Amino acid sequence: MKRDSKLSGVLHVLLHMLGMKGPATSEQLAAIMSTNPVVVRRIMAGLREQGFVASAKGHGGGWTIACDPSAVTLADIYMAVGEPSLVAMGHRTEMPGCLVEQSVNSALDGAFREVQAVFQSHLERIALAALSDEFNRRLAERGQTLEDQQHA
Template sequence: MSANSRLTIAAHSLTWIGLYQRRGHEVATSEQIATSVNTNPVVIRRLLGELRGAGLVDSRRGAGAGWTLSRDLAAITLLDVHRVVEPGPVFALHRATPDPDCVVGRGIGPAIKAVYDDVEAAMQRELARTTLEDVLRDVLAAD
């Protein structure tokens, strides 16, 4: 199974919009953002549509159509973005109930759930510590 890149694409898109607006542009188009991300504009529109529903971006239609941030980059954490594009836990237990007559089948859920809960909490703490302003600062420092 490959890793999911939706958080990265969303963070990339929002950070790009933030920088674009700081450079004096009012709205960013899906095509412009998609060029930076190196993906199809439809992918960007779908993802930004989800982010719009969460109040992180706004969109304009018609002449001058495009996307704008609803909040400053410093007010958006990676956890905010993650909760929109990757709702639910990182790891899941069995979809079907394991064999209750098997010692491992009976005990695997409770044994591993505690570990998964700790991993989830640690991940959320780390994502909450990083704003998109931090991401932009690091991007610009690497340039």
């Protein structure tokens, strides 16, 4: 299965934005993620709807953080990017008339539901600010500056 990397991508972008002063354009963010500006806008649209970031058109426009990073968790971001399904496994048919398949599906669905709940509760425990702190710890460990990373 092709894995969904929206959450990974948007977190990457957000952490970079936390280390920048002014607004960042989609083009700048796309360069950081090695992708296309349109992809950035697409992913950020969900965050804008939830008020985590703001966007501005025209000269000097771009994206800015519009929330308190210590009050927003990875679970919030996950939901903002559309809650892409964590689970890569599924059923052969979704409407089984076969009782065997019903038994199998209900057993597996139980596991899938548990797993999805564990995942979201794990993400709830991590604030954006905590991720940012973790990054700064790594930065200090290497003796690098923030600037070094904006172009990595």
